[in-house]
Amino acid sequence: xxxxxxxxxxxxxxxxxxxxxxxxxxxxxxxxxxxxxxxxxxxxxxxxxxxxxxxxxxxxxxxxxxxxxxxxxxxxxxxxxx
Ligand SMILES: [Zn+2]
Numbered sequence: 001x002x003x004x005x006x007x008x009x010x011x012x013x014x015x016x017x018x019x020x021x022x023x024x025x026x027x028x029x030x031x032x033x034x035x036x037x038x039x040x041x042x043x044x045x046x047x048x049x050x051x052x053x054x055x056x057x058x059x060x061x062x063x064x065x066x067x068x069x070x071x072x073x074x075x076x077x078x079x080x081x082x
Contacts (some may be wrong), residue, residue: 001042020043 008016017071018028028034033048049058052070060071069077 001044 002074004019004022006019006022008019010016018034022028023041024072035046035048037044037046050061050063050068051058052061052073053067054073057070057072062071062074063069
């Protein structure tokens with residue numbers, strides 16, 4: 001984890017502004033989603049990329065019955081049927 005040197009104050013409702021430089025760097029546009037993690041005393045914000053329910057891969061993900069499945073797992077599942 002590397003420091004950005006940026007300090008932000010949290011308001012009464014728990015909000016803070018994610019600096020534009022970081023939003024541009026991570027390609028976070030209006031209405032983008034971020035995922036929130038904690039690790040010991042740290043809060044980690046990560047660009048939300050829906051991941052495959054089976055393997056966790058975030059590339060080539062398709063939704064099926066409300067679940068995210070990657071292309072590789074779809075191929076693997078198709079092989080099981082044969
Ligand atoms: Zn997968």
